[in-house]
Amino acid sequence: MADQGNKRCFGEYRCPTCHRTWMSGNSWPNMGQECTKCHINVLAHKQTPLERPDGLDKSDLSKHHPQDLCEKCKQLGRYCGRVRR
Ligand SMILES: [Zn+2]
Ligand SMILES: [Zn+2]
Structure with a gap:
């Protein structure tokens, strides 16, 4: 697949309705x-490239990724990120 501009990144989201x-x-x-x-x-209001995939241990990479909430996962029909070994 040649969608190189379509890379996984770190996103910050804010719900416009409940402000969560x-x-x-x-x-x-x-x-x-x-x-x-x-x-x-x-949609994310801020997105930062994941330059160092393992530099994100401060964030939620170790947490469960809510696949049922993620549009990408729903589109793929599977986990959108890299499966941890
Ligand atoms: Zn909300
Ligand atoms: Zn996902």
Whole structure:
């Protein structure tokens, strides 16, 4: 697949309805994640490239990635990130 501009990045989300914020290390350009409260798709308001995939231990990479909320996962039908070994 030749979609090189479509890389996973670190995203910050803010729900416009309930103002809940969350962050994800599995954030994709033009792909939203669903607010757990409002069940609306929210696009990241800020996205940072994942330059160092293992430099993100401060974030939620070790946490469970909510696949049912992630538009990319839903599109792929599987986990959108790299499976940890
Ligand atoms: Zn919300
Ligand atoms: Zn995902």
